Amino acid sequence: MAYHPLTEAEAVTYVKRLPNLFSEGAELSSKEIGDGNLNLVFQIQDAATGKSVIVKQALPFARVVGESMPLTLDRSRIESEALVFQHKFVPELVPQVYHHDDELALTVMEDVSDHVLLRKGLIGGNRYPQFPKQIGRFLAQTLFFTSDLGAHPFEKKAWVGKFINPELCKITEDLVFTDPYEDHPGNNFNPLIRNEVEAIWNNIPLKREIAHLKYGFLTRAEALLHGDLHTGSIFVTETSTKVIDPEFAYYGPLGFDIGALIANLLLNFAGQHGLQPDREERESFRNYLLDTVEAVWNEFVSQFVQLWHKQAKERSAHVEGFWQEYVNRLIQDSAGYAGCKMMRRVIGLSGVADLNSIADDHVRAEAERLALQIGQALVLERKTIVEATDITAIVRREAAK
Ligand code: SR1
Ligand code: MG
Numbered sequence: 467m468a469y470h471p472l473t474e475a476e477a478v479t480y481v482k483r484l485p486n487l488f489s490e491g492a493e494l495s496s497k498e499i500g501d502g503n504l505n506l507v508f509q510i511q512d513a514a515t516g517k518s519v520i521v522k523q524a525l526p527f528a529r530v531v532g533e534s535m536p537l538t539l540d541r542s543r544i545e546s547e548a549l550v551f552q553h554k555f556v557p558e559l560v561p562q563v564y565h566h567d568d569e570l571a572l573t574v575m576e577d578v579s580d581h582v583l584l585r586k587g588l589i590g591g592n593r594y595p596q597f598p599k600q601i602g603r604f605l606a607q608t609l610f611f612t613s614d615l616g617a618h619p620f621e622k623k624a625w626v627g628k629f630i631n632p633e634l635c636k637i638t639e640d641l642v643f644t645d646p647y648e649d650h651p652g653n654n655f656n657p658l659i660r661n662e663v664e665a666i667w668n669n670i671p672l673k674r675e676i677a678h679l680k681y682g683f684l685t686r687a688e689a690l691l692h693g694d695l696h697t698g699s700i701f702v703t704e705t706s707t708k709v710i711d712p713e714f715a716y717y718g719p720l721g722f723d724i725g726a727l728i729a730n731l732l733l734n735f736a737g738q739h740g741l742q743p744d745r746e747e748r749e750s751f752r753n754y755l756l757d758t759v760e761a762v763w764n765e766f767v768s769q770f771v772q773l774w775h776k777q778a779k780e781r782s783a784h785v786e787g788f789w790q791e792y793v794n795r796l797i798q799d800s801a802g803y804a805g806c807k808m809m810r811r812v813i814g815l816s817g818v819a820d821l822n823s824i825a826d827d828h829v830r831a832e833a834e835r836l837a838l839q840i841g842q843a844l845v846l847e848r849k850t851i852v853e854a855t856d857i858t859a860i861v862r863r864e865a866a867k
Pocket of ligand 2: 694711
């Protein structure tokens with residue numbers, strides 16, 4: 467079938483033709499539930515059995531901007547291949563892919579909407595005690611086994627080729643590392659923070675550090691990244707985690723995925739200024755978020771280092787002291803990428819609900835200023851960071867100012 471965006475009814479007809487999903491004659495309902503920046507998402511349900519699937523279809527443009535921002539349909543193939551890939555390493559943490567159609571740029575997959583988006587859950591003040599262990603496992607497994615540490619060198623290079631993703635990388639290169647730091651027409655920030663934003667545009671030492679981080683993103687094909695691991699790409703319950711949406715997947719520096727997650731936890735930390743009016747509740751939730759940042763890093767690193775010692779195939783990995791230096795650099799990269807990802811969500815094209823849902827412009831401006839302060843400090847001070855508590859100490863210091 468030639469590419470066209472499906473209607474809700476066409477999405478039903480499409481899944482009915484697929485073997486082994488629904489029984490013949492099943493009465494299926496269909497609802498387009500996509501609220502992300504880029505794609506159509508249909509939920510197809512059989513009310514009689516309760517079974518449901520998701521049909522995710524790429525549009526030839528970015529939904530959040532419209533047809534003026536054309537976007538490759540090939541991202542659908544990348545996403546489906548990345549999901550299948552990640553599912554092999556951590557089946558319990560990634561939705562199962564049932565079917566992919568290159569021509570229609572769509573993927574039929576497991577419906578995980580019995581979970582809630584982590585961003586929504588955190589905005590609602592909910593806590594997820596199992597999350598650090600589970601996301602730590604996701605990060606450790608997917609990053610280790612796709613890197614030169616855990617993969618055969620021929621295999622790794624073939625994977626680099628398979629996951630070349632130039633157009634979506636270009637979005638990140640522009641929206642995370644370039645546009646927010648200059649007076650770019652795509653930027654979209656609260657006019658009340660113009661002074662702080664202009665100070666960033668004029669801060670050459672900061673921009674130089676961001677240039678180093680961008681250069682790492684451009685050149686360091688270390689592992690297959692998720693590529694957009696924010697809290698809107700993660701579904702959670704109290705006991706389960708599912709990572710979705712790897713359409714930005716490509717071979718890049720490990721710290722970019724870890725940093726994305728830390729940034730989004732800290733954007734919620736900043737947003738608490740407007741999200742939680744009760745001071746004690748706010749402090750308690752902020753402590754929870756910082757504990758989560760520390761636990762995510764600690765879980766990741768302990769699982770990653772264990773894999774390293776037990777399963778690293780690359781002989782140089784076993785040179786004495788190398789793993790410690792690698793991990794030291796990784797936490798510094800992660801902090802730097804977290805800083806960029808915080809600033810882009812305040813200044814750039816695509817914001818986050820943790821801040822944007824704060825109705826009062828002045829209260830929101832306070833939260834946004836804090837996010838910018840933390841972001842800048844993480845970029846500028848990243849080389850002093852050794853442990854996760856060094857990251858959270860920077861955040862506490864900036865919040866206390
Ligand atoms: C135009 S796309 C904007 C953002 O949405 C995605 O989630 C990525 O973060 C991208 O930068
Ligand atoms: Mg996405």
